[in-house]
Amino acid sequence: MLGIVVSRADRASANIGEQLLTLADWDVEADETRSDADGGGDVYRLDDVELREFETRHLELDAVDTVFDDPDLLVFASKHAGETGKLLTAHHTGNFGPAEYGGEDGAFARAAPNAHASVVEALSRHAPEAYEVGMECTHHGPTDIDTPSMFVEVGSAEPQWDDPDAARAVAKAILDLRGIAPDAPRENDARRHLVGFGGGHYAPRFERVVRETDWAIGHIGADWALDAMGEPDHEVLRAAFEASGAEYALLADDRPDLASAIESLGYRVVGETFTHETTGVPLSVVERVEDALGPIDAGARLGDRARDHEGSLVVSALPADLRDEVQGIDPDRALAAVRRRAIGFDTVEGGTKLGDRVALAEGSTLSAIVDDFAGILTERYESVERTPHAVVARKREFDPEKAATLGIPEGPAFGKLSAGQPVEIDGRTIDPDVVHVERERRFPMPETS
Known part of the structure; x- marks a missing residue:
């Protein structure tokens, strides 16, 4: 079941919520066990979706998944704030270092890598003209969420937060997650999940992997987040992998100490080539x-x-x-x-x-x-023959030694004869065939070829 969190304290979230309610025929139920401000009151349901509204800002909604009726995936419909223009984006939540914007230090909400890859693709399909679509690193709370979750956002300032077309695009992308598993299937004791390390707040390299391969990205520690962590903290790293359901790491740049720490924990560091080669x-x-x-x-x-x-x-x-x-x-x-x-x-x-x-x-x-x-x-070569033990290739070539024995001077005459043209030397016409020989190359084969 897909759970959708709408915050009335977030104008973009409220607008996305309004668009969600216009896109489907929702049933409305009254939840009198909780206050309207805390997700109670009117609860909107489809067969496989539950939408609840809260007065509190998203960053402060710890354990909000427990308010829903056993969701498989939780999505926070939210705003994105920044100097990035018209942008639709998605990201997971947590903190590689101190928790400056909600959640706990060095803690992570359970990521939803497969659903995240799916929503990035859906945002691209639904985005209004002039809106870019991107991914962000892991950078704020809440962290006390056991259900796989992510933020899906409209950015990056008031005109976009109030744009009904942008809100509708995000609403459509969220509903496209119905039936999408939060995780990739398990195969060979692992999933096609990566934890990303390095790069900027926005993650073009990791986004490229998501768009071009069948690998998905869980938590991403941007350069600034890794700097906030300081020396590689094994417990924080382990928590990031566990919360991403991942056994693999992708580093955006050369960080030997970090790579060594990751591998000492039993995880594997791979390159981008690995993700492309292994796709499919x-x-x-x-x-x-x-x-x-x-x-x-x-x-x-x-x-x-x-x-x-x-x-x-x-x-x-x-x-x-x-x-x-x-x-x-x-x-x-x-x-x-x-x-x-x-x-x-x-x-x-x-x-x-x-x-x-x-x-x-x-x-x-x-x-x-x-x-x-x-x-x-x-x-x-002019002819190529397969024999039981070799490949034999033959071609006719100009023989400069043979030409020299016929008194032909080096220079233009050699060039003409080599090109298959006759030349005149001391009143004699030299046919190119006279100074060409057949050469053979044998390429031996292994016994099992």
Whole structure:
């Protein structure tokens, strides 16, 4: 059930609440167990939604989830204040350091990473013209909330707080959360949740991850929040991960002491590349590929066939001479050929070039990759042949030594003959075929290819 918190002390919240009530056919019930100021009085319900209004500001509503009838997700319809113009935003609540704006020091409300990613997408769909959509770091209370929760806001000043179109967009995005789970599904003993560290108050890097991958972000400690925490506080860090339902961290910048502290707690620090590579790939497959080839952040990559792979892997060595030759011809096509055929593979030079090994489904061989490589060879060679033990590539080339024996001087004549044009030397016509020879390169194959 989705619980919605509206504060009459927040003009944007009140406007969002009014728009919410126009968007659906609500049932109204009287809750006489609580005062109207404390969420009682008229309570608005749909089959899977409960909306309550409060006189108190959101930041001061500790344990407000206990007022609702067992919600799965709690959303605070709120205003955003700042120098950011027309902005719709969403964020989780808590404090990495001292609690200057509600909640407790070093404490966090339970985040709703999956629902947060969903509402960012919904805000983008519904946003009025000229409104930007963004994410914020974790930066205020309340913290005494066990139900997964978040703020969804209209910003950033009075004209926007009173804008009915903006309020309606936020209302629509909140109702789009009906049926959305607060957390991503658990797989391989983890969820696709990250705790974010570093960057500014607004979080473009983490927002990019949410928009472009299937990973979600829980609590975010911006640079200023980490500075407020001081030295990495293990208890605060652990609380941020637990409140995010996360086993992974993403750092916006290089913070070795923080990374070391996170890893000492048993959590994993990953890079943005990891989130892109693993999107759509079961985490169990990710684990098997990394066990076989090493971490993604160290150069391992996932192939297209990782998405639906089941079963074991076999690691094979790519034929080095053939790999080097095709990468010299067309590195992008060579990389794409391996990605298309493999479960995983090694890379070097920041993922731009193939490494030594490839992980294939058990029972598979390198044959299909070698066939693709042979196709790349045809861009440089006139004929390419597969034999049981090698790929043989042949082409005719200009032979300068042969030309010299015929008395042809170096210079323009060499250039013409090399380009397949005849030349006149001392009254003789030299046909280019006379000074061309067939050259052959053999690229040996591993026994299992």
